[in-house]
Amino acid sequence: MKKIVTLFLFTAAISTSIYAKDWVVVQKNKTFHPNQLKVKAGDRIIFKNDDGFAHNAFSDSEADEFDIGMQKPGQDVVVTMKKPGKVEVECAIHPNMHLTIDVEK
Numbered sequence: 001m002k003k004i005v006t007l008f009l010f011t012a013a014i015s016t017s018i019y020a021k022d023w024v025v026v027q028k029n030k031t032f033h034p035n036q037l038k039v040k041a042g043d044r045i046i047f048k049n050d051d052g053f054a055h056n057a058f059s060d061s062e063a064d065e066f067d068i069g070m071q072k073p074g075q076d077v078v079v080t081m082k083k084p085g086k087v088e089v090e091c092a093i094h095p096n097m098h099l100t101i102d103v104e105k
């Protein structure tokens with residue numbers, strides 16, 4: 001079963017990677033860098049924790065709701081922006097961290 005799931009994810013990754021773009025957002029000094037992004041639906045955001053402590057990234061925005069949970073130092077987490085709209089991202093651990101992503105069609 002695990003093999004089937006892995007194969008599916010691999011295939012999905014290949015089929016979306018042709019047009020989708022990857023954007024890197026670094027969490028450093030309790031700040032998202034950059035803190036504003038303009039992307040297209042289907043693009044991937046790679047959150048890179050470059051601090052020595054845990055972070056989080058979540059959004060309650062209707063366009064792309066997500067919560068990456070506890071993100072350890074040095075850990076990368078990938079989130080795909082599925083629908084167009086304004087996505088406000090925050091860190092549950094550090095309420096002052098904000099990132100705005102404009103997802104275009």
Ligand SMILES: [Cu+2]
Pocket residue numbers: 030054055056091092093094097
């Ligand atoms: Cu944080």
